[in-house]
Amino acid sequence: MVSLLSLLLLLLHGALAEGPDRSGPPPVDPPVAMELAEPVEIELWEGTRLLYVYLEGVRRVQVVVSYHLGYVDLFGGRRPVDWALGAQLSTASGRFEPEAFEIALDQQDAAVDSWVDRTDTGLRLNVAAENLEPAISLVRTIIEAPRFSREELRRTARDKRAWLSVGALADAGVVGAWALHYGWYPAEHPYGGRPDLRADRRLQPDALAELFATVQARAAATVLVVGPVERGVAERMARILLEDHAGTEVSEVEPSPPAHEVSDYAIDQGGSQVSVRLRVAIAGRDEPEAPALGQGLRALAGTVDSRLNGELREERGWTYGVSGSQWSSRSHGYWTVNVDVPVEHLAETVRVIEGHLDEVVGAGVRPAELEAGLREELAWWNRRLETAMSAGAFYQRRLDLGESVATARSRVVGLEGIVPADVAQAAQAWVGPDSRRSWVFVGPGAGIQAALDELDREVRWLTPEQAVLGEL
Amino acid sequence: MLLGLLGTVATAATPAGLVPELRVETLPNGLTVVIEEQHRTADVAVHLEYTVGSADEAPGQHGAAHLFEHLMFERSEHVPQGAFDAWLTEAGGQNNAWTSSDSTAFHMRVPVGAFELGLFLESDRMGFLDGGLDYRNVRNQQDVVLQERAEDYSVPHGLDFDVLTGLVFPQGHPYHQPVIGRISDVRGFGQDAAASFWRHWYGPENAVLVVVGHVDADAALDRVRHWFSDVPARGGDLERSAPPELSAVRQDGLLLSPVSDWTLYLAWPSPPELHADEAALELLSFILSWGRGTRLDDALYFDRRLATDCNAWLSPGMLGGMFVVEATLPRGRLVRAERRMERVLAEVRTRPPAPWELERARQAVRSDLLDQLESIEARAEWWATCTRLTGAPDCLDEVWARYAAVEVEDLVRVAETWLVPERRTSLSVVPEGYGGGLPGAVRVGLPE
Structure with a gap:
């Protein structure tokens, strides 16, 4: 009996001795910054290049077509037409009506978006790696012949108007953020462009087509390919996307800090x-x-x-x-x-x-x-x-x-x-x-x-x- | 249910599908542990999920589970006030938590060098939170939770989901009360009640710990065993009683709210998670609303100019779900919107979805799932969800197989079975100062 008790005590002691030490946090090994691959840069022709990163173990490829001029370079500030081009460019193409375009993207497990930003204009494709080639062909139909319709322009203008004149007004976060932004940047500052709902309504498809053509004609372009795709394929895709591209300008505009007296x-x-x-x-x-x-x-x-x-x-x-x-x-x-x-x-x-x-x-x-x-x-x-x-x-x-x-x-x-x-x-x-x-x-x-x-x-x-x- | 079981080791089956090789063990104290090696980053995701949510709260305790989510970040016996977040962020880690009707999850992501720290912190609050609970931190987190409630409900449409849920699941159903709780209950939940709630629900037998990341599975399991070895089993009855049967009552609610647009929700009770009809209902929601060429979106937004936004979705739950269609309207044409929404739903039966519509929906679900699974945190959450729902972490292939097997006839059948007029609930959300809502709609709100 005594020996059994001793054994139990010994086991208990052992268990306690091996239990976690909770007297303080365990030591931590600090993280060390991993070496991440630099993109491979390939000049395709003057003003046009490919940046390419092979990435293993993911299922998607991201392809960005970046034209290196944005609304600050083109207009000195935000205009209704560049906002509309950013919203519309990726919704259809000369060969595909909006609905057909969206369904084709879904079938390829792909998504495309577009923007006109301060210093660049772009399109971005995210696609399952196995569907890269057909999806690239789809995006190419935008680049070679974008489609802008009056109906779609009206729709996006209407949505924007509904948001700014109805939906946003009850949201303190949205209202506060815009007040801060517009107070910080006056209308004449390149970053201070105000919405112009009337001008949105007057926009014509030709204006968007003209702006995109100007961007293509003037801006240098880069195709960025990131994903599980071989270099040769990436290069071929980039050449398909930017075939005949001739622009060479790169944004160099850097607006000065706003200098006016700010208010609360x-x-x-x-x-x-x-x-x-x-x-x-x-x-x-x-x-x-x-x-x-x-x-x-x-x-x-x-x-x-x-x-x-x-x-x-x-x-x-x-x-x-x-x-x-x-x-x-x-x-x-x-x-x-x-x-x-x-x-x-x-x-x-x-x-x-x-x-x-x-x-x-x-x-x-x-x-x-x-x-x-x-x-x-x-x-x-x-x-x-x-x-x-x-x-x-x-x-x-x-x-x-x-x-x-x-x-x-x-x-x-x-x-x-x-x-x-x-x-x-x-x-x-x-x-x-x-x-x-x-x-x-x-x-x-x-x-x-x-x-x-x-x-x-x-x-x-x-x-x-x-x-x-x-x-x- | 796992109380008293000796530790058992098993390796889940490894089909060539979505589920990788998982190391699974039940510790002697009842904690289920799942480990997956994933070496794409130098991080580890640690996801600890307790099967306790707002559905488990007794009357007078509404909001307890969510309040407890907050209290778990306060002091425990060996972790001083404020140290949980401070130690973790100083190590380069990040963490958060969420509470639903069914469960409460704590998830962290740490550089591998801080894995032990993560386990120390999680095990300490599982085993020894009561040593740190005091009046001050309970009171402080009551304030924070009530402020969270006020912030959530003050954003436009912040009330909608909770009001709609309260209508679909009537008084007496475990899902009737919102997760965030009632003000008086949260305020009245004292230190003793908190300790008692924690002892009952936050034991190892009622939890699954999932580790996914840059670890060796054997070594990681060893460290989990070590850190949770002194966390005692709790015992106690963790069984949920069956929810009351929902009666077939059509009801129309009106919520006057500080919004500037009108929203109409139509909702039906749907089956519990993993029910045989769940996949078909979710695919149907994508057929109704997933951009151009989908039925609801075309009927309300793209082809007509009635709505500025519309959506269809399935809200899952262990005790039952909700199938919801909604439309946001700039100018209050609720009756017209209702008519059109009902017509779209009726057409599922009279003009069944074409095979391409079904395939498009299936592709959308599959794509989202595969994208999620690239993240170690999402993987950990999936293995935890499977464990909570089925008792094993590897249910995802089976779940996906159900989506893959859905036929057009199934879509029609689930619409006829579940989306029936006599079980429909509507909620009209109308700007304050305007009347209206659907004819006969009764004014509703949330109890304080």
């Missing part, structure tokens, strides 16, 4: 919640401070464990979550912080956001926050080639930015060299109290006004329609 805005939309948005101007992406600013935003509002999320959600329980994003072109950029709170907490929320922003400016961020930011970026980097879609998006981004994979990798790995003082220095230079800032509040008017009175702050009041249409 409020929109009375009723309800009990306020959608709060803050935008702060930061450096362009090529400036030396840009990576440190990215780390600053991450610590402030960029993740679930950010300072603002910690205080406004985890401590005070006032919001479901704070989000932050950073956008930048070569010449300029901005941080945007978003949060929804009950209107009775609006004034204090503004103080909390400003307080944390001041803290980042004054003291930068903590080493642990920098380390977390670095590891998050490394983990993000290592996931780029997981799916056909993520890989396609990754290489298209490199194409859009005109940068190599090695440059992108060095930017991620380079975060390791950033120290807290770098963030403080960058924040002082860019997002300090004198920085260009704009607040937008969307929610119940009386409650917002009470909070503004408490904060001794003035805003410009807008209607939802003015915000959405950019009539500031």
Whole structure:
């Protein structure tokens, strides 16, 4: 009996000894940035090239046809015709009516979309690898003979009008985002084009055809092929797509940062919640401070464990979550912080956001926050080639930015060299109290006004329609 | 149900289809573990799914399962307040969770070097959450959840799904209450009730842990065994009672809402997940609405200018689902829209779908499934869903075989069986300040 008890105790002791050690988190091996393949660049002829990446283990191929001129190059800013061309180009072709075109794509397990962006115009095909060739033939029918009809133009104009004059107006997120954008970029800025619903209605198919022909005639073009496809096939596909292409121009326009005095805005939309948005101007992406600013935003509002999320959600329980994003072109950029709170907490929320922003400016961020930011970026980097879609998006981004994979990798790995003082220095230079800032509040008017009175702050009041249409 | 079973090891069958080689084991404490090696990235997806959702809440506890999803990120015995997210993000990981009527899932994705950390965190909140539950974090997460509810319901059409579900599944049905819960119940759910709820539902016997990613299956299984070895089995009755039979009642609801357009939903109760008719009903939803050349989209949007948007979808559930068709209308022509929607549905019987329509729908479902399966997180979720529904992780080939076997006659049959007028529910969502709705529609809303 004694020996049995001893044995049981021994077993129990052994079991306890082998159990998990919960006295602290287990050690973590930091991620190491994987080497991702550079695209192979093949010049097909002057002004036309193929960028090609062989990607194993995914089932789709992504093919992007990018013409290197966009609406800023062509018009100096957004026009109804370029918006309509982006919406219409991929919906039909000279050989296929819209319905036949869509059904043919579905049969090939393929999707096509199109756009006219600031510095490029493009078409993108996503297709199951086994159907690459027929899908390429389908896209070629767009490039050689696009189809634009009055009926489809009317439909897209009608949908846009219904969205901007009805659907969007009840959505605080949409209203706030547009108020912020149009307040940030005046109508005359290349990025500040306003919707013109009347002009949309007057658009004729010929105008779209003419614009696409101009793009094809003037712009250099790149075909990007990413997926499980051999180089010879990729090259043949690219030649089919861009047969006879002769354009050679590449966008070199870089709009200046907006310089007008910005305002704060409020929109009375009723309800009990306020959608709060803050935008702060930061450096362009090529400036030396840009990576440190990215780390600053991450610590402030960029993740679930950010300072603002910690205080406004985890401590005070006032919001479901704070989000932050950073956008930048070569010449300029901005941080945007978003949060929804009950209107009775609006004034204090503004103080909390400003307080944390001041803290980042004054003291930068903590080493642990920098380390977390670095590891998050490394983990993000290592996931780029997981799916056909993520890989396609990754290489298209490199194409859009005109940068190599090695440059992108060095930017991620380079975060390791950033120290807290770098963030403080960058924040002082860019997002300090004198920085260009704009607040937008969307929610119940009386409650917002009470909070503004408490904060001794003035805003410009807008209607939802003015915000959405950019009539500031 | 797995309580008391000794650990058993098995390798699921590996057909040349969608399901890869999976390592499956039931730990002595009842936790089902599924592991798949996937070496496309340097990450590991860890998906832990508990078979508890809002359908399991007792009266007076509506919102408990979702509140608990939040509480699981708070303090546990060995993980201080705020450390769960901080440690994980500092390691380059990311995580989130969701709650449905039937289950609650916690999913994380970590670089392989943080796999042990992920297991430590998941096992600690499964085994030792009660050591960290206190008044403060329960109170704080009540605030956050009620704010989430307010934010969700304040966006245009944010109320629609919950109101529609409450109409299709009447009072007394486990799906009647919205997942987000009632304000008074969430607010009244105290620390003791939380601990009791956790003890009952969040034990290893009621969960499946799936690991997919850059691991060696044997080594990963060893680490799972290690980290969950001190998590005790709970015991207790985890069986769900059968839901009440839905009576054949046609009903029309009217929701006045802070929206600027009109939306009409027509909905029918549909069979539970994995029912023999599920595949045909889902394919039918694609035949009705999947762009140009599909029946509802053409009838309401492309060929006529009645709607600015329309859709058809199947909402699945372990105890039953909903088949829904909807149309968004800029100018409140609800009666006209209803007539046209009904006509489109009636035509499924009088003008059965052509084979090409069925193939197009099948292609859409297949394509979506295959695209999902490229992601380690989606794979992990699929193996967990299969385990929850069938007891084994490898149901996907069988599920797909059902879609592959659907014939045109099946589409007609399920329409005749399930989409019958006497079981139809409608919901007219109308901007505040306007009257209307379908004739006879009764004003509805959500209880506070």
